[in-house]
Amino acid sequence: MDAAPSTCPACGHDPFDEPGYYGLDGTTDAQGVTHVHWMPCCQWRAEDVQDRGFEASYEKPLGQAVGELVGYDAQLADDGLVVGLPERVSPARSKGDGRYTSPKGWQARVFEHVDEHHRHHDRPQGWKFGVALDRGRTRIGVATVGRPVSRMLASQFPGALEVTRVALADVPKDLRTNAISMLYGEVARKAREGGYDRIITYTMEDESGDSLRAAGFVPTHRSRGGGWSRESRPREDGGKVDLTGAKVRWERGLTRSAKREVKERAAAFDAEPMQREERRADAIESVIAARLDRLETRLQRIPGMEWPRMAALLEEAYAAMREQFTKAGHVDP
Numbered sequence: 001m002d003a004a005p006s007t008c009p010a011c012g013h014d015p016f017d018e019p020g021y022y023g024l025d026g027t028t029d030a031q032g033v034t035h036v037h038w039m040p041c042c043q044w045r046a047e048d049v050q051d052r053g054f055e056a057s058y059e060k061p062l063g064q065a066v067g068e069l070v071g072y073d074a075q076l077a078d079d080g081l082v083v084g085l086p087e088r089v090s091p092a093r094s095k096g097d098g099r100y101t102s103p104k105g106w107q108a109r110v111f112e113h114v115d116e117h118h119r120h121h122d123r124p125q126g127w128k129f130g131v132a133l134d135r136g137r138t139r140i141g142v143a144t145v146g147r148p149v150s151r152m153l154a155s156q157f158p159g160a161l162e163v164t165r166v167a168l169a170d171v172p173k174d175l176r177t178n179a180i181s182m183l184y185g186e187v188a189r190k191a192r193e194g195g196y197d198r199i200i201t202y203t204m205e206d207e208s209g210d211s212l213r214a215a216g217f218v219p220t221h222r223s224r225g226g227g228w229s230r231e232s233r234p235r236e237d238g239g240k241v242d243l244t245g246a247k248v249r250w251e252r253g254l255t256r257s258a259k260r261e262v263k264e265r266a267a268a269f270d271a272e273p274m275q276r277e278e279r280r281a282d283a284i285e286s287v288i289a290a291r292l293d294r295l296e297t298r299l300q301r302i303p304g305m306e307w308p309r310m311a312a313l314l315e316e317a318y319a320a321m322r323e324q325f326t327k328a329g330h331v332d333p
């Protein structure tokens with residue numbers, strides 16, 4: 001660390017004296033965001049900082065001085081907020097067989113963040129692992145990861161994991177910069193560590209996906225909810241299905257072969273805008289999905305119902321409904 005700078009040549013003030021180092025004083029608000037104020041010791045110092053800048057005047061970079069004050073490495077945002085350097089929090093450990101262990105209480109803390117901050121949904125059903133992004137003492141966001149919610153997708157891509165939720169805290173924009181990309185990046189790293197070959201996730205059709213692109217994801221499919229995802233809750237009125245709110249599936253390959261395969265489907269996706277018939281078929285899929293969700297809820301209430309038996313019943317119901325819709329001419333076989 002640098003030697004302590006000399007006292008103020010004009011007034012003799014020691015920068016380490018009250019109210020804070022280098023005239024800096026910090027308060028932390030209810031969101032855990034620290035606001036720092038600079039109060040120069042005298043008119044000379046105010047003018048010196050104005051003329052030469054903080055670093056030249058105090059012989060110390062402003063970010064470093066603030067960091068010493070608040071206790072963590074910090075940056076200053078335009079509006080005077082102290083922004084801790086982004087720190088990935090990712091305590092899950094791969095067990096080498098596709099499973100992960102996380103420290104006690106970690107899942108609960110991540111889910112609490114989702115409950116508090118997610119716009120569309122509550123905590124997800126499944127859990128492989130979760131990652132978080134902190135800045136200083138502020139938790140900026142979390143991402144939760146599970147097996148693909150669509151069982152069809154899970155069997156099509158056995159090496160896939162799905163980002164089931166990304167939830168950012170309601171903090172100033174400066175603190176959220178690149179947060180989503182960093183969360184997805186950490187998810188990819190952790191998935192690769194566990195031997196998985198791809199990550200999938202969904203956005204609503206009207207979301208830009210810029211953060212996903214920045215994290216190496218490409219769009220591969222458009223649907224009402226990717227098969228019978230729990231996230232699809234279609235409105236059924238008089239047999240009509242609300243077609244708004246279509247979802248886009250994004251993927252990122254983690255191995256050479258998965259990368260190539262994802263790239264090929266992404267190219268096909270870009271080339272073919274969704275046809276009317278496809279939209280219709282997807283709408284039917286989401287009707288089936290909603291029915292399967294209800295069936296699963298009922299099955300879960302049956303005492304002694306084990307997952308393999310339940311999965312078989314659900315698969316059976318799915319096949320029967322698909323056949324029924326196909327016969328009615330709604331879905332291509």
Ligand SMILES: [Zn+2]
Nearest residue numbers: 008011041042
């Ligand atoms: Zn002074």
